[in-house]
Amino acid sequence: MYRTKAVWFCLIGILPLYGVAQTLLGHRNAVPEIVTEQYLKTHLSPKIPRLILTPEIQTNLRLKIKTDPLVKAYYQYLANEAKQILTMPLIEKKLEVFRMPAGIETLRELGILSMVYAANGDKNVLERIDRELLNVCSFSDWNPQHFLDVAHTSLAVSLAIDWTGNALPKKTIQLAKTALIEKGILPSYDEKGVRMGWVNGNNNWNTVCHAAMISASLAIVDINPALAAKTITRALEKMPNSLKEYAPDGVYVEGPGYWSFGTNFAIMASNELTTALGNDFGISASPGLMQSADFRLQATAPSGQFFNYADCDLEATADGAMLLAWFAAKTGDALYLDIPFFKNPEKYRNGTSGDIGRLAGPALIWLSQFRQKKQSNLPLEWYGKGKNPIAIFRSPKEDAAQFYLGMKGGMAYLSHGNMDAGSFVFELNGVRWAIDQGRQEYKVLNKIGFDLANSKQNSERWTLITTSNKGHSTLTVNDAPFKVDGLAPIIHFDIGTKPTATIDMTEVYDGRIASLLRRFTKESNQSFLVEDFYETNEATKNITWTFMTTAEVMPEKNGATLTQEGKKLKLSILSPEDLQVSIISLDPPPFYYDKKTENLKRIEIRLPVHTLKQKKGVISVRLSGE
DSSP states (O other): OOOOOOOOOOOOTTSOHHHHHHHHTTOTTSSSOOOOHHHHHHHSOSSSOOSSOOHHHHHHHHHHHHHOHHHHHHHHHHHHHHHHHHTSOOOOOOOBTTBOTHHHHHHHHHHHHHHHHHHHOOHHHHHHHHHHHHHHTTSSOOOTTSHHHHHHHHHHHHHHHHHTTTOSOHHHHHHHHHHIIIIIIGGGGOTTSTTOGGGTOOSHHHHHHHHHHHHHHHHHTTTOHHHHHHHHHHHHHHTHHHHGGGTTTOOOTTHHHHHHHHHHHHHHHHHHHHHHHSOOTTSTTSTTTTTHHHHHHHTBOTTSBBOOTTTOOSBOOHHHHHHHHHHHHHHOBGGGOOHHHHHOGGGGOOTTTSSSOTTHHHHHHHHHTOOOOBOOOOOSEEEEOSSSOEEEEEOOTTOTTOOEEEEEOBOSSSTTOOSOTTOEEEEETTEEEEOOOOOOOHHHHHHTTOOTTOOSTTOGGGGSTTTSGGGSSSEEETTOOOOTTOOBOEEEEEOSSSOEEEEEOGGGGTTSSSEEEEEEEEEETTEEEEEEEEEOOTTOOEEEEEEEEOSEEEEETTEEEEEETTEEEEEEEEESTTOOOEEEEOSSOSSTTSOOOTTOEEEEEEEEGGGOSSSEEEEEEEEEEO
16 A cells, blocks of 8 residues: 555535525625525534534444445455555655645545544544644645645544544644644635635635635534634635536536546535535535536446547546445435446555555445435437537447447636547447546646646747647647637437437637538447538638548558458548548657656547638548457
8 A cells, every 4th residue: 555646636504595506606796695604604514523423323333334345345445455555654745846745645544544533533543543633733724826635634633533523632722723723724714825716616616615714614613613613604705606607517617537526525515514504504515516427427438438529537436436426325226336446445546655545445335325216328429518518329238349439518718628629539348549648747847847737828838738739539620739728518408219419619619710610420329520620711621531540450442441459440531522630649748747648649530621613611530440
C-alpha cells in the first residue's frame, strides 16, 4: 500500500418551498437568510456521530458487516488499509508548486481510519487518529492559496472528530475545532485572496469548497454557532451556482472524470445536512443531479474506459464506483451498485496513487444502506442537453462486438473545456479506434508556468494538442482554432432502427463557413456513418475532417484500413468522390510539453473549397468492423 500522491484536480427546513426552489434556481437573493443560530439550536441532532453516520446507521453498519458478504468484503479492505496506515509515518506538510498533497492524503487516511474505528472500536486505530489530528491541526495553515487543500483537510478533520464520537481526548477535539475555524472557515472569507473565485464560481471548486465548509461548520457549531450559521447559509446560497450545471439531464459540464470529484462533495454536503439537521435544503433535488448517475454510466464504455472529454483521464477510477453506491442507496436501484468493485476493491487501485481514492471511508456507509427495490437497464441510445451536450450509442451487453460511440457538442469556454465540439470516441470489438487523449498532467505544466486555466480565445491553452480542435476527431475550417464561446448544440436525436444524432457546428467556426451540421448514424452493431453537411461562404478556404487514433493505418482508394490488437476497421469515404486520406504522425507531439501518446496519429481528409463545384455538399464517411 502506497501513500497517496496528489491527484491534481485543477470543484430548508425553515423556508417555504417557493424559497427553496428560488434558491436552487440560482436566485441567491431570494432568501437572504437560510440557516440561523436559532434554527441550528432547534434542529441540530443531539446525537453523535451526526455527519453521514448516526448511531442508528452505525448499528446497522456493524450488523451488515456480519451478515452482508458485500459489506463485509469492502469493510475488510478498509480494515487492511487501516493496518497499513498504522505503520506509516505521519503526513508532512509539503508544497508542490502551489499545492499541498497533504490535504488529499489526510482525507483518505482519516476517512478510512475513522470509518474503521466507527465499525470496530479498535483502540489502536483511535490512537492513530489522535496522532493524525494533532499533527495536521498543528500545521501553520492548510494552504489557503489553493483552497481545495483547505477543503480536503477540513472535511477530513470534521469527519474524524465526529465519527469517533467522544472517544478522543478533549484537548484533541478542542484543537481540531479551533483549527477548523482558524485554518478552514475563516480563510474562506478572504475573497480577495489567491484563487478565491470558487466562492461565487460555478465549477467543481464551488461545490467542493462550500461542501467542506458545511462539514466544518457542523463540527464546530457547539463552540461558534454564529459562524456556523453564517457559513452554512453562504454555502446554500452559493452552491446553486455549480449545482445548476447538472441541469437539465445530468450531463456534467466538466466531463465524467470531474463528475466524480464535484458530485462526491455535493453528496457529502447533502448527506451531512440530512443526518445533522434533518434536511438537505434541496441539494439532492437540484435539477439533473440524480440523473447524473446515468450520465456517469453512459460515459463509461464496455472496456471500462471513459468517454474522456474535458480534461478527463481515460481509465475510470474507483471514485465513481464508490459515489454510485450513494445513488444505489438513495434509489434502491441495483443499476448503480458496482458489485465487482466492492467484492474486490484491491483490483481497482489507482495506478498513480496506489489506493482507491479519497472518499473510501464514506462509501462503506452508503453500501450498508443499500436495499434493492429494482434493477434498471441503461438505454442503448441516450443523450443529454446542457452547455456540453453528449450522445451515446451502444450495442446490447450480449452483443460480442460491444459497439460504443460517444459524441459531443458543447463549447470550449467552460471549466476544463476543450475545442472538441463535434468530436467522438469509438469502440468496437474490444478496441478503442477513435480516441481522445484526455487530461494532461497539470503538475508538469504548472512547473513551467503554463497558463492552463485561461480559456480565453488567445490563451496558450489552445496550443496543446490535448485541448485544440486539431487534436480531436472533428472538423476544422481554414486550419483555425474554434471560437471558444461558440456553442455546438445537439439539435436532433432519433432512437429509431438506425439512431441518429445531429450537432450544429456552425457557431464554433466564427463566420468562416455559412453552416455545418454533423450527423452520426448507427447503421448496425458493426458500423456507423458520420455525415458533415456544409455550406461555404466567401471566407471558407478549406475544410479538414480528422480522426484521432493509435491504430496502424493503411491508406487505400477512398479510405483506409486500420489495424489494432489483431482487429480491423474500415474507413470508407462515400462522398465527395475521389478523396484520399493523409496521415499525420503525432508521436512525438508538436511541443516538448505536449502529452505524449504512443503511436498517436491524425487521419485527415482535406477539402479545398476551390475544388468544389457547389457551395453546399456533404462529407460522408463510414466506419465499419471487418
